[in-house]
Amino acid sequence: MIDHPTRDVGFGVYVHWPFCASKCPYCDFNSHVRHQPVDQERFLSAFRREIAHTAARIPGRTVTSVFFGGGTPSLMRPETVGAILDAIGGAWTVDSGAEITLEANPTSVEAERFRGYRQAGINRVSLGVQALNDPDLKRLGRMHSVEEALAAVRVAASIFDRYSFDLIYARPGQTPQAWAAELRQAIGHAVEHLSLYQLTIEPGTWFERLFNAGKITIPDEETGRALYDVTQETCEKHGLPAYEISNHARPGAESRHNLLYWRYGEYAGIGPGAHGRLVTGNARLATSTEKHPETWLSLVEREGHGVIDEEVLTTEAAGDEFLLMGLRLKEGIDPRRFEAFTGRSLQESRVLTLEEEGLIHRDSQRLRVTPTGFPVLNAVIAELAS
Template sequence: MIDHPTRDAGFGVYVHWPFCASKCPYCDFNSHVRHQPVDEPRFAAAFAREIAHNAALAPGRTVTSIFFGGGTPSLMQPKTIGAILDAIAGHWAVSPKAEITLEANPTSVEAERFRGYRAAGVNRVSLGVQALNDADLKALGRKHSAEEALAAVKLAAKSFERYSFDLIYARPNQTPHAWAQELEQAISHAVEHLSLYQLTIEPGTWYAKLHAAGKLIIPDDESARVLYDITQDVCARHGLPAYEISNHARPGAESRHNLVYWRYGEYAGIGPGAHGRLVTNEGRMAFSTERSPEGWLELVERDGNGIIERECLADDAQADEFLLMGLRLVEGIDPKRYAAFSGRTLSVEKMHDLADQGFIEMVNGRLRATKTGLPILNAVIAALAA
């Protein structure tokens, strides 16, 4: 097996289920609404073929995490999940301690289906709650109520030892007091992990059109920063400190799959619009697949995979990605690993300058962004990498 600076960061498999019951107005993910039933057996067979192709590119790995994302993976039947997991286990060794996560919407879960996912091998769920008041849920285009969301969280707690849910903040007209109260309520239902994302206006979304027309007003940067600071303070006070910009967990309960990304490990991207990073005989490769579900399906059935872009990443590109991903983490990065990618060390002068401004710090030999630097991380990384 080829040696690589991130070999010990884990090996993940991401499976993208691209279908949703409806498209949320803020969402720019590769998700699609279909008004006819999806042919799940056909898609499951295609997933298996693309898994086999990736296993041929990266043989001999041990899978440490699997993540079903979307879209809405909880629209899949448990037997489809089981078939995909069987295909993964048929081509790679899967660690007995592998984290296997399924994203779910509160409207598409029920106790029987959760039991089916658990029996299929899923051991962690991530629920797209997004808000805990009905007015904001409606504005976000969500189909569930706050009561339904919390009922789904309780179901998850009964079926899975590990679960998480998402909330979006910096919503229109959201006040600091209201967000603090909502966050306190959320934490009372979250055992170990919360993902808390600031609402952003993404190009091509319905929200982008409304925002451009002046019909959607979100908090300005200063107000959003106040909400971010509240997020950090409330979560830390309740024992769920940030371990990444938007993710909070009790120590040891971090999302292991996402850590593979942020620690710049290897991962196979399976399904329409998925991305992967695999170390092959050519070097560290970036892969992306056809975004259209039907287009992807045809490619896989014809060629055995849906890959439309593959790039051998140059040393500098790997180093930049390593910085971009690793500095999102509170633990930061080992500068020696940056040098292993790029063949050069980070500029001492630039690091001193950013440290003097209070944006970065060295702790136990690791470079990390400070509480002041994390909210402006893109600018910090640009200065370091320049």
């Protein structure tokens, strides 16, 4: 039996910077455009207060990863980033080998800040490239060109030992052949890590309006599956196999912070709209903060934190989340951790059925989704969780 199924995985801090220069039409993240300069000093003070409040609730942790997400964290001054990292270091112990990632847009202006971020303590950047095709970048609402994006990748490579970038596929009109060529080009620039997301039409986005009006189409299910298969085959062939359903890396170069999520570890969510999973005593808490940036700011200034929703997860809910996150990974899960969360074993008859269908594989230590199972992952998880 596993003594503690959460803390052995590590402890991370997620910091959400909610501002963007423009809103991309496909994006449903908590991101906001402001036409006046953001008061970074005031937000920094609020980040410090929320970090201190969280640390008082869960003291004594050792931070193994920090992730600045958004929004567009590369709109922050390097001094702001450094001060937030100082606050995290003052609240908890930061492991000497901690991975500290910042998401960045690959415009030339932001690329010039990279050296400042490195000096502030960032040791890994994740670039939102999204496409290596100028017409598609324009269609996706991106503010950079392919030339600017690749220049930013080169700058990142010259400053950081570790970097990654994102691409979106299954774009309107995209064929498997065109995607394979674009992916090979991307791999030529990606030293160790790529995040490759299949475009989906999210509720409330501008793309949803266009889609419903018949003004854009996305590849049908059969083409989408072919694009997914091309993604897996091309990355595997070029030494960046999938370690998670949408993430590819050379062995040892996986995103440690995202592994913390998928392995269902403990993490604090700091900033507007941030989510956390905290462990206090034997309880696992799901926390979320106020999404609207200025409302969050006022709340923190008044209360010391911006948490507006907090739930003690039942053993059943924790087990479901553990499966939902862990089975996304190529490494799969240790069923003993499921037992530690829930007090029960996975239902053997369901496991056997999925094995017989070739959708999962298990050995003495782990249960994994097979390559056949990954395209129907949600159904596999639903079967195991029920």
